[in-house]
Amino acid sequence: MKLNRLFLLAATGLGLFACNDNNLVEGDAPNEILEEGTTYVGFTLDFGETKTRVEPEEEEAIEAESKINTAYVIVADGDKISQITSTAESGKYVLQTTPGSHDFYVVVNPKTVPTTANTVDEYFNKGVAIGADEFADTTTPSFLMVSGKNTFDIADGITKDQAIAGTDYKTNSFTIEVERVAAKVTMTCANPILTSENGNEAGGTISGIAFNLHGGATMAYRMEQDPFSDIKGNEWTYEVPGIDVLDDEDDYTQARAVYCLENIHTTDIYRKGNTTHLTLKTTFTPTNVVDCADEIKPLKPNTQDPGSSFYVVKEGDFAGNYIMKADLETYQAGDSDKMPEGVKVLSAEYQNGECWFGPIWIGEEFPDGELTEAPIHRNTWYNLAISKITLPGDPEEPDIEGKEEEPLYTPTNVTITLSVLPWHFIEREINLH
Structure with missing residues (x-):
């Protein structure tokens, strides 16, 4: 499914002045008297009224997602860029050009300014580096916004x-x-259902849910590619840590966002090392824990502060239950080999109560029940809604190091509900183990 949607630009009075790099000047004649073979054309380019539309209501996109720092209207003759204007007058970008059919392009907030020395192919169809830090700057954002090829038949004799x-x-x-x-x-x-891998009845609460983005592309095409081809030099290395998860499933518009470049590959080359994904962290506080003693005793209420370290009992009568690190150390009294009755093998330490889940492949697609692709498309909003967490997760953040060439897998603990709306909005329900 092609997820790209274009934003209609509404005029809001940006000031504009025609500049042109093709020596098409008016001369000394008044504005209403045109030199032979020249005409004017104006384009509306303004993001002031851009909306992130979610049916049945409309929600405004935040300013940083729609802000224009600089914008360029480009005229091309075939592959050659012939004219450029970057100034505005009375709400429109205006060019003086020749009548007839012309191709037009737009680029907003580029780091590299287009020139008439460029060709369309080298400027729009070559990968450019864009870092996560640029998207994180909401004061002077660098959301690169571009158009595709627009061909218009320009009438003769139109004044400025x-x-x-x-x-x-x-x-x-x-x-x-x-x-x-x-x-x-x-x-x-919103109020996730907590379950345990081993069906214990210890109970507990989670807090401080946050996610990290990993494997973001470092390069993107300025213009959408159809068909898409992989960008030479893409490293899939940038990361964005510590993004809070909103504890209100229905009000995703208030959720803290992270931005990344599109993650699209040609057929059958999605691998763990080149696919953008998330890892999820929660702090878990067990309600009932193992009572460390030389005999088996019922679980006791946990008296440790939230965020205290614990272990999961892997083998023994208490398998699947939790044991607090402080309680165990008090019981052992310096003998690290000594274990309470009913406890034979422990997990690695869940330091500070942190439990990890993932990788979660953002753009998951499940053809024939197996995950083979995870495309992320530009101009698209992905919201992942957590509906169930199966504890305890992992004591350390999932890491793909050494597994970069492995194919993606279909996690049985993830269910997805996909909706596509302008930005575009995509909602996925996920169950995490």
């Missing part, structure tokens, strides 16, 4: 005033749609 005042193609007045290169990821969790 007519192009600015015009509302349709007959007066050389057009709107160009653009899309963000970034994708948006959020996670929500």
Whole structure:
């Protein structure tokens, strides 16, 4: 499914002045008197009213996701860039050009400014580096927004005033749609159901749910590719840690977001080392724990503070239950080999009560019941809604080191509900083990 959606740009009075790199000048004649073979064309380019639409209501996108720092309207003759304007007048970008059919492109907030020395292919169809730190800057954001190829038939004899005042193609007045290169990821969790791998009845509470993004692409095409081809030099290395999970499943619009570049590959090359994913961390506080003694005793209420370290009993009569590190050390009194009755083997330490889950592949697709792809598309919002957590998870953050070439797997503990809405909005329900 192609997830890319374009944003319609509404005019809001950006100031504009025509510049052109093709020596198409008016001369000394008044504005209403055009030199032979020239005409004006105006384009609406403004993100002020951009919405993140979620039916049945509309939610505004935050300013950083739609802010224009710089914008360039580009005219191309075939593959050659012939004219560029970056200034505005009365709400429209205006160019003086020749009548007839022309190709137009737009790029917003680029690090590298287009020039007439560029070709369309080298500027739009080559991978450019964009780092996670740039998306994290909400004060002067670097959300690269671009359009595809737009071909318009430009009428002759249209003055600048007519192009600015015009509302349709007959007066050389057009709107160009653009899309963000970034994708948006959020996670929500409302009263998750806690279960145990071993069915114990110890109970407990979780807090401080947060996720880390791993394996983000370091490069992207400025313009959408169809068909997509893999970008030479992409390293899949940037990471974004510590993103809070919103504890309100229904109000995802308030969730803290992280942004990443699209993660699309050609057929059958999705691997753990080149696929963007999340790891999830929670702090778990058991309600009832093993009472350390030389005889088997009933579970006792946990008296340790939230965030205290614990172990999971792996073998013995108390298998599947929790034992607090402080209680065990008091019982052992310096003899690390001494174990309470009913406890034979312990897990690794869950330091500070931290439990880890994942990897969670953000763009999961399950053809024929097996996970073979996990594409992330630009201009798309992915929300992962946690509906169930199966404890205890892992004592350390899942790591793909040494497993980079392994194919993705289909986790049986993840259920997905997919919705596609402009940004686009995607919601997934996931069960975590």
